[in-house]
Amino acid sequence: MGNPWRGDVTLVIDGRPHIMRLTLGALAELEAELDSGSLVALVSRFETGSFSTRDVLKLIVAGLRGGGWTGTSDDLLAADIKGGAVAAAQAAAALLARAFALPEMVDENG
Template sequence: MANPFRGEVALMLDGREHVARLTLGALAELEAELGADGLTGLMERMDAGRIASREIMAVLVAGLRGGGWSGRAADLVAVEIGGGPLEAARLAARLLALAFRAPE
């Protein structure tokens, strides 16, 4: 079960729940995958609703890997994501928001 206080979200892949979390290593992997100097632009585009499906997939893959998943982007393309593309985008946004929230 995902713990939002640890920055985790639950993601259903082919009917199985997986925990995703953007650790520092996962964020570094995400930056490298997107060829970005930082994630500010990605977050701004997401807030404005201008994020590409490739970016959503990259966030989800990085989050899943941060949660212990050993798959790759090609593996994620081949599975059914619970809730479809809209839920995938919502979860990617949630992962980024949790990763950059101020500590309580």
């Protein structure tokens, strides 16, 4: 179980829990990878429900990298994510919310 006050989100991949977090380095890497716009545009897409599966994948990879994972997006293409695409999208949204929330605003349950 990750620490939500640190921005941690847990995602189970191939039967193993992985701690994800959007560190400053992970956010910089994510912003460099975005096809369209800035982090603000990405947040807006999630707030309006107009995000893409590519957005979800990039956020998951950035979060995993911020948590110490050394893989790439190609490593996730054949991976089994517990809860499927819905769980991945929820985890990506939680990563964004926790990265930009004040500590008192973080809900430890997600």
